[in-house]
Amino acid sequence: MIRHLFKLMWNRKRGNFLMIVEIFFSFLVLFGVSTLLLYFYTNASKPLGFKYDNVWVLQTYSNDMPDAERRERTAQLLKQLRSYPQIEHAALAGPNGPYTRSSSNTELAHDGMERTANVITVQDNAFKDVMGIEMVDGRWFNDQDAFSNRQPIVVTKDVEEAFFPGESAVGKTVMRGDTERTIIGVITAFKPTGEMDDLTSSYFERTALEDTASRAMGTIYIKIKPGTNPQFEEEVLETAANIGTGWTTDLQQMPDLRRSYLKQILIPMIIFAIVCAFLILNVALGLFGVLWHNINKRHSEIGLRRALGASASSVYKQFIGEIMVLATFGLVIGCFFAVQFPLLGIIQEVPTETFIQAILTSVFLIYTLVILCALYPSKQAAAIHPAIALHED
Amino acid sequence: MITLSNIEKVYQTKTIETVALQNVNLHVPKGEFLSIMGPSGCGKSTLLNTMGLLDIPTSGTVEIDGQVIRTYKDKELAHIRNEKIGFIFQSYHLVNDLSVLDNVELPLLYRSGISASERSKRAKLALEKVGLSARTKHYPNQLSGGQRQRVAIARALIGQPQIILADEPTGNLDSVMGEEIMNILLDLNKVDGTTIVMVTHDEGMALKTERLVRFFDGQQVSDSKIFDYANV
Numbered sequence: 298m299i300r301h302l303f304k305l306m307w308n309r310k311r312g313n314f315l316m317i318v319e320i321f322f323s324f325l326v327l328f329g330v331s332t333l334l335l336y337f338y339t340n341a342s343k344p345l346g347f348k349y350d351n352v353w354v355l356q357t358y359s360n361d362m363p364d365a366e367r368r369e370r371t372a373q374l375l376k377q378l379r380s381y382p383q384i385e386h387a388a389l390a391g392p393n394g395p396y397t398r399s400s401s402n403t404e405l406a407h408d409g410m411e412r413t414a415n416v417i418t419v420q421d422n423a424f425k426d427v428m429g430i431e432m433v434d435g436r437w438f439n440d441q442d443a444f445s446n447r448q449p450i451v452v453t454k455d456v457e458e459a460f461f462p463g464e465s466a467v468g469k470t471v472m473r474g475d476t477e478r479t480i481i482g483v484i485t486a487f488k489p490t491g492e493m494d495d496l497t498s499s500y501f502e503r504t505a506l507e508d509t510a511s512r513a514m515g516t517i518y519i520k521i522k523p524g525t526n527p528q529f530e531e532e533v534l535e536t537a538a539n540i541g542t543g544w545t546t547d548l549q550q551m552p553d554l555r556r557s558y559l560k561q562i563l564i565p566m567i568i569f570a571i572v573c574a575f576l577i578l579n580v581a582l583g584l585f586g587v588l589w590h591n592i593n594k595r596h597s598e599i600g601l602r603r604a605l606g607a608s609a610s611s612v613y614k615q616f617i618g619e620i621m622v623l624a625t626f627g628l629v630i631g632c633f634f635a636v637q638f639p640l641l642g643i644i645q646e647v648p649t650e651t652f653i654q655a656i657l658t659s660v661f662l663i664y665t666l667v668i669l670c671a672l673y674p675s676k677q678a679a680a681i682h683p684a685i686a687l688h689e690d
Numbered sequence: 691m692i693t694l695s696n697i698e699k700v701y702q703t704k705t706i707e708t709v710a711l712q713n714v715n716l717h718v719p720k721g722e723f724l725s726i727m728g729p730s731g732c733g734k735s736t737l738l739n740t741m742g743l744l745d746i747p748t749s750g751t752v753e754i755d756g757q758v759i760r761t762y763k764d765k766e767l768a769h770i771r772n773e774k775i776g777f778i779f780q781s782y783h784l785v786n787d788l789s790v791l792d793n794v795e796l797p798l799l800y801r802s803g804i805s806a807s808e809r810s811k812r813a814k815l816a817l818e819k820v821g822l823s824a825r826t827k828h829y830p831n832q833l834s835g836g837q838r839q840r841v842a843i844a845r846a847l848i849g850q851p852q853i854i855l856a857d858e859p860t861g862n863l864d865s866v867m868g869e870e871i872m873n874i875l876l877d878l879n880k881v882d883g884t885t886i887v888m889v890t891h892d893e894g895m896a897l898k899t900e901r902l903v904r905f906f907d908g909q910q911v912s913d914s915k916i917f918d919y920a921n922v
């Protein structure tokens with residue numbers, strides 16, 4: 298019977314061309330949306346590696362200030378902040394902390410392998426405590442690390458697994474450009490670019506504010522005691538301002554930064570999904586109409602098949618089967634295009650498995666959609682009385 | 691082979707009630723070639739549909755091959771139609787998007803346990819029987835009316851039914867083509883012993899059959915043996 302339906306639909310491909318095209322395009326749209334959703338879902342299901350609650354980000358800007366003064370003021374500010382009982386930890390680091398919309402990445406290399414990783418420079422030892430980073434091996438930085446010529450770094454677990462599978466990375470060296478770095482510690486994870494991002498690898502390097510050979514950092518990450526009065530924000534800003542004129546400061550709460558980061562990703566995605574849903578709804582209505590029309594044109598064939606021994610339920614199954622065959626035609630063409638993405642590596646960020654999952658999801662959804670559209674018209678077809686259908690012409 | 695007892699068929703529409711058959715008692719013995727005549731609208735098609743289990747009588751019983759039809763379960767009726775009955779229609783009812791061979795194979799699709807190669811072998815044999823071996827790959831719209839009806843006959847006989855019900859099979863054909871069709875039917879009846887019930891408007895065709903029943907207004911009005919049947 299399946300062969301028969303394929304033959305029948307193949308011979309009717311001209312008449313059903315529009316339906317095949319509609320199914321093809323619906324598939325592509327669904328494939329796009331599901332690739333995106335699966336991509337974000339896969340990324341979001343990987344550990345963030347830090348805690349954003351009760352973390353504040355204090356930025357200082359001091360464009361024209363002499364470098365020495367700037368270093369001195371920053372040290373003073375840190376000291377004052379750490380004296381507040383409301384502040385658990387304060388860390389000086391680069392501007393590219395979590396959700397800051399600033400990012401910096403580079404290639405680490407080992408044994409012919411390369412891996413892209415976020416680089417975060419810390420200028421004291423507190424960042425781990427501010428962000429609640431967890432060690433899995435080795436240790437976090439100490440004061441000597443800033444001056445060590447071993448160039449110590451702390452890497453995320455996936456870097457260790459990539460470069461040193463099955464062994465500890467602690468004590469081993471990797472290359473950044475043509476300089477060597479020594480891994481002193483491994484942490485579970487750290488994804489400063491946010492949960493939706495695909496870059497999971499990161500490493501930290503340690504410099505010192507008092508070392509004029511390295512650039513002075515201007516971002517202070519503050520861990521606030523839970524339950525601190527929000528008005529404490531003003532006090533922190535005032536403290537920064539009182540240190541002297543000529544620099545500006547800006548304080549933001551990491552949960553707020555995260556919210557706006559998510560909004561920036563989710564809003565276009567929701568709009569895209571709504572547009573897609575309307576498109577699919579349109580296609581569904583179109584399919585429904587075309588099926589309805591086709592079935593009405595085929596009364597005589599239905600009557601004939603009944604006379605030849607088809608039961609009502611086999612007529613029903615035939616019509617469902619036909620639309621599935623048509624969908625298969627559209628899907629075969631669609632899949633041909635869809636598989637080019639992973640085959641040609643068109644979007645590098647999206648892994649092959651995500652594309653395959655998206656293809657399978659879209660195929661499943663299209664079959665479900667066409668079956669749903671065909672249920673009612675097919676039921677009508679099955680209910681046609683054979684004697685009347687044969688009588689009509 | 692077919693026995694109709696006290697058949698009555700009433701069509702109920704919103705506005706009117708049409709009595710299509712009334713008090714019909716008809717026995718068609720195995721192997722008989724029966725023709726049915728009567729004016730348009732007198733219930734001939736309804737009668738054939740009732741015999742062919744396509745339509746359910748309002749009252750009365752139908753007996754096919756010794757089996758009284760008591761259940762009107764759709765699946766069972768479909769099964770009996772498929773196994774025992776072949777239909778031929780005035781307007782052929784071929785599926786235009788299927789080749790001649792695929793059209794002929796149709797009844798076997800609704801029968802279980804027949805392989806694709808077996809289906810095609812039997813379809814070719816059936817087409818040979820109606821003299822259309824050379825047309826298996828053609829499509830219905832590439833054929834003349836007479837050829838189309840021959841395809842329809844091949845389709846009716848592929849399942850080797852004991853009964854063929856033909857509703858004005860020559861109605862759309864000129865006399866030469868009609869003659870051809872008639873000869874095939876006569877052959878089927880005489881050689882294979884297939885029981886045939888044929889509705890016709892053509893007195894000449896009817897006289898070539900074994901027995902003629904006339905209908906008027908849903909009722910049998912005459913029933914006569916045609917004596918020179920054996921000599922045709």
Ligand SMILES: Nc1ncnc2c1ncn2[C@@H]1O[C@H](COP(=O)(O)OP(=O)(O)O)[C@@H](O)[C@H]1O
Pocket residue numbers: 685688701702703708709710728729730731732733734735736737
């Ligand atoms: N499905 C139907 N609904 C209502 N009336 C019908 C239907 N089929 C046939 N009839 C009526 O039943 C009568 C017999 O029809 P039919 O058996 O087709 O006659 P014939 O084949 O002798 O021309 C006609 O009056 C016709 O209008």
Ligand SMILES: [Mg+2]
Pocket residue numbers: 734735736857
């Ligand atoms: Mg009629």
